[in-house]
Structure formats: structure tokens, C-alpha cells
Amino acid sequence: MTQFLLQRSMLPAREMAEPTLYVREQGGVTRGDETATLIAGAELTFDTSFGAFHAGRWRRLTSVTSVVARVIATGNGRAEVVSVHRNREQVVAVASLGTQPVDLALGSLRDTRFGMLYVRIVATGPCEVHRVEWRTDSPARHDVRLSLSITTFNRQAYVIPTVKRVLTLVRSLPDLQGRVRVLVVDNANNVNFNEPPREDLTVVPNRNLGGAGGFARGLMWLRDEGWATHVLFMDDDIALETESLVRTVALFAYARDPKLCVHGAMLSEERQWMQFEAGSRYLWRSLYPLRALGQEDDLRDRSLVLRDAKEKRFAYSAWWYTAFPIGITRDNPLPVFVRGDDVAFGLMHTGRHTVTLNGIAVWHADFHLKNNPSSLFYEMRNFATIDTLVFDRHRWWHLGQRFLALSFRNLFGFRYASAEYMIRGLRAYLAGPQALAEVDHTALHDELRQVSEEKPASLAPEHEVIEISTPLPKPVRLIGFVLSLPLVGGYLIPRSLRSRTLRTAPIDSRAVGLALRHERILYRHDRLPEGFVCSRDGTRFRALWRDVFGVLFELARNYGRLKREYRAAYSALVSDEAWQRRFDGVSAAPKR
Secondary structure, three states: OOOEEEEEEEOOOOOOOOHHHOOEEEOOEEEOOOOEEEOOOOEEEOOOOOOOEOHHHHHHHEOOOEEEEEEEEEEEEEEEEEEEEOOEEEEEEEEEOOOOOEEEEEEEHHHOOOOEEEEEEEEEEEEEEEEEEEEEOOOOOOOOOEEEEEEEOOOHHHHHHHHHHHHHHHHHOOOOOOOEEEEEEEOOOOOOOOOOOOOOEEEEEOOOOHHHHHHHHHHHHHHHHOOOOEEEEEOOOEEEOOHHHHHHHHHHHHEOOOOOEEEOEEEEOOOOOEEEEOOEEEOOOOOOOEEEOOOOOEOOOHHHHOOOOOOOOOOEOOOOOEEEEHHHOOOOOOOOOOOOHHHHHHHHHHHHHEEOOOOOEEEEOOHHHOOOHHHHHHHHHHHHHHHHHHOOOOOHHHHHHHHHHHHHHHHHOOOHHHHHHHHHHHHHHHOOHHHHHHOOHHHHHHHHOOOOOOOOEEOOHHHHOOOOOOOOOHHHHHHHHHHHOOOHHHOOOOHHHOEOOOEEEEOOOOOHHHHOOEOEEEEEOOOOOEEEEEEOOHHHHHHHHHHHHHHHHHHHHHHHHHHHHHHHHHHHHOOHHHHHHHHOOOOOOOEO
8 A cells, every 4th residue: 555754753964963853862872874773772762853753733734544653774673652642651563673664553543642652762682773754544635746935145055055955855755756846036146056957946036125025036936837736935044954844745735724834943053952933923012023932942852842732823934934835825925025024924824824843943043143223124114014904903002102112122222223223114114005115125225234233243352251241130120121211211320320331231132221320231142252332322312212203203193094005005015016027027037
């Protein structure tokens, strides 16, 4: 009977810094590159984030019934499948190893209460282990043809190895051959993969219209081509666990919901075991509306790994790894260059259909090192636009409260450039949808990037040696925060009583209470020698406060009209015709 591949539980590559994401070892185990050799008495277990099979999730989300664990191992020993249900572990299948792979049949998921399953290999003599394959003979519900759509701009060091690994996997694995292709939208027009012409790789040149422009070009290209049933939006600056593709294709093939979307978790590139986000909520009334799920989870934690966690409701999923049916909408992304294009698309189309699965993941550099004042321009303009378009009950005071509170934090923390760019962002929103439709995003982004302040950079030697300040107790920091308003950020404190000692604060913070008593603050990363110094400037402080209240008055006066105009203009903003005008006639002839 034909079997279909659902998941592979792999051994880690030799250079992997966190092998316990893949496998746990006990006794005499020698690991090679995606292989392991065991001596008598040794054990190898796949009770890991990337190794366990989430049977409960497959049962709830898909039509998969029968499951077989195929153990690709040879030698002396036995393979066991262990079921975990409500913290109780039970061996549910056993087979002796020999000279060929062994299959352990687990019956129907519908007739069991399996939550998580994992394989344990116990050596009674020398044996060699390669991987475990989780398979089914259940017929697929959907014919799946998945195309990656990667937008890149001068990230060859990341994107070329990623694409090479994907192509190697797809071309070598029969279960993916003819099912997965790669489309790269090259916003810099300079990437070269040195690949002979083949239909599984296409490179499309594009103007630098940011992530939104790249993904819009990719989506339009794939619709016109007509091959793909599903699209995977993926960033160019990530390290991909390529096994994610195996699980994503299988989920789509067996999905009960034909609109099922799949999101890959983002893990920290610096601390590879730490999860940054596995989906997100969006609280539009909140000061900080983006609320990551699973943030800072330690994926080495066995108790976390083996918990049959129910699916969480998403608002949106980020485009470092978001896969969806190509027919879920005819809308293209909003023309917002960066920051928020994925939020809008998720809130409107994909979010409520989105799930995660263990082992579908990418690694990404710390976001704090990418943030700078120009990011706040996009966040202010784009999230204001999103809230206006999506939420019927959103009013001007919701946006005004967020803008005023963030302005307060930036200005009282000496982050004047951040405040300036937030003001520019809100003014861009107030200019209306026609201005958004007509803006030259490439020129605007080039201008915004020129900001030289408050950008993480390598610390000067005299700053690198400064020890990170021990945070004051939270009640003390709260007192400083509360006193900042009546003391006008410390300006009513005599200069002689303000300290000139350089104190440090986290790079992603607004050190309002600390700034009350000091003249300078070193905002720095807690693990890397990166950061910047901000200093008190009374003249700039007063001028920016005047701008803040001027913009607030304009928002209160014009919000009702703007909401009507943005909503009326939405269809035109995201249409193929509008995006084609933005592409400005750039040749769409593919190159290999």
C-alpha cells in the first residue's frame, strides 16, 4: 500500500549548536552529520521539539488516520514508540533493529488518545541511526503544489545557502519532487544562484519596493503562472530548517480546512533554543498591539515539548514563514514597503486559519538590532492605516492615545530622532490614501535610511567597557516614571542635581525614569557589543512637543474623513493594476 510522508525526525548536522532541539542522548553515542553510532547500553530519543510527532494536532487538523513510524537504523537494538498523554508515558509499539529499516504501525489516530509520540532507540550492541519517518496510508484530500516566494535585497549570504538547501532537499526527496518550487523576487537585481535552467527555480527582477512589493510581485507572478496551489512567503535573512517544508506540504495535503494556513516559529539566531514568536495576537486598543505567542519559550524543555498544546487563535503570522492557499484572496499586500504588510494580510485573510506545528521553524537575528527611527516611521503610518481599515470601532482617540504615550516615552528617554520619525509617520497617514498610492517608496526609504541617530552599531571602546547597569527595583522605576510628567522629564530638576554619569538601559527600552536624573543614556544590547548614546537636548525637546500636539489636533479633526477615504481606496491600493504601475514596467522576464 502506498505510504505518504508526514514528517521526518532528523538527527542534527554536526555543527548544530543546540542538538537537543533534535535528539537526546544517553550513554555511548557518537554523532556524525545527521547520523549517530550507538554502543551497547546507549539510548537515543526523539522526545524533542523537532523530533516528536504531535499526534493530537494531526488528529484535530487533518484527515490522517493510520500512522506508521519508520525507523531508519541498522544494528543491534530495539526501537520503541512512546505515547505521551497528560504527562503519562507508555510504550505503544516495539520492533527489533536489523539490517533494514523497521516499521512500527500505530493504528488509527481516531481510535487512540495519543497526544505526542516519539521514538526511543535502545542499543544492545553496535547500531547506526539515521532518522525516523512518520508515514500514513490515508489518502490525501488535496493535491498540493507549493511555491516558495522569497523577497531578497542584497542578502546573498543568507538567501543563496537557503535556496540551495531547499533545492537539494526537493530534488532528493521523492515525496517533494514535483510538489515544491522556489520563486525569488530580487529587489536588488543582483542575486545569482549559478543554477542551470530548471523549472523548480525562478528569479524575477523587481524594483526595490520593500517586502510588500516583493511579495506582491511574487503572488501576482504565481497567480499568472497557474502552477501553485499554495504559496509560502519567506524572508531572505533567515536560516531555514528545511524539514519544515515536508511538514507544511503534508499538512496542506490532509487539511480538513481547505483554507488552512501554516506559520513557522521564529527562533533566535543568537540563542538557537529560544523561541521569539510562534504566531501573534493583535490588540488594537493597546499601546503595543503586537503580542507574540510563545515568546522566550525554551524549546529544549522536555515538559514543554511533550505537552499536547491545543491550537491557539492567531490574529496574523509574520512573513519570515507564512504559507497559505493561493486562492484564499485576490488581494495583494498593502503598499506599505515594510512593517505591517503581513499584519494587514493576516488580519484580513489568513490569520484565523493559521496554525503552527513543532519543527516548522526558522532562525532569525535579534529584531532589536534592526530597529531604528525609520522603523518607527513605518510602524506609525502603517499600523494607523491597518487599524483604520480593519476595525470598525477604531476611533481617533485610540490612535491618538498610542501616539501620545509613545511620544512621551521617546521624548522623556532622550530618543528625539524616534519621536521625529513617529511624527513624520503620522503625518504621512494624515496625508490620506491618495498620497500612499502615489508615494515613491524607493526614494522615501532611501531618505529615511539616512538617519544616523539611535541606530544600533558597534560600541566605541570607552562605551563597550561600561558595565550594564543593574536594573532598579520595579517600584523605584515606576516612581521615576510617574514623576517624569510633573518634573517635565527632569528639566525642572536643577542642573547641578542631575548626574553626568553615563548609565545603561536595554536597547529596546525607553528609560524614562532613568533619564529623569541623568544627562546621557547608553542604550545597549544585553548580549552583543551594540548600542548608541542619547543625550538631553532641551531645545529639541520643546520643539518636538509642539509638533506632537499639532499633529494630534489634526488627527482629531480629520480622522472620520480619513477612515472613509482609506476604506474606499483599499481595493484600488491592493489591486494588480496598482501594483503593476508601481513596478513601473520593469521586465518580468525570468532569469535562472
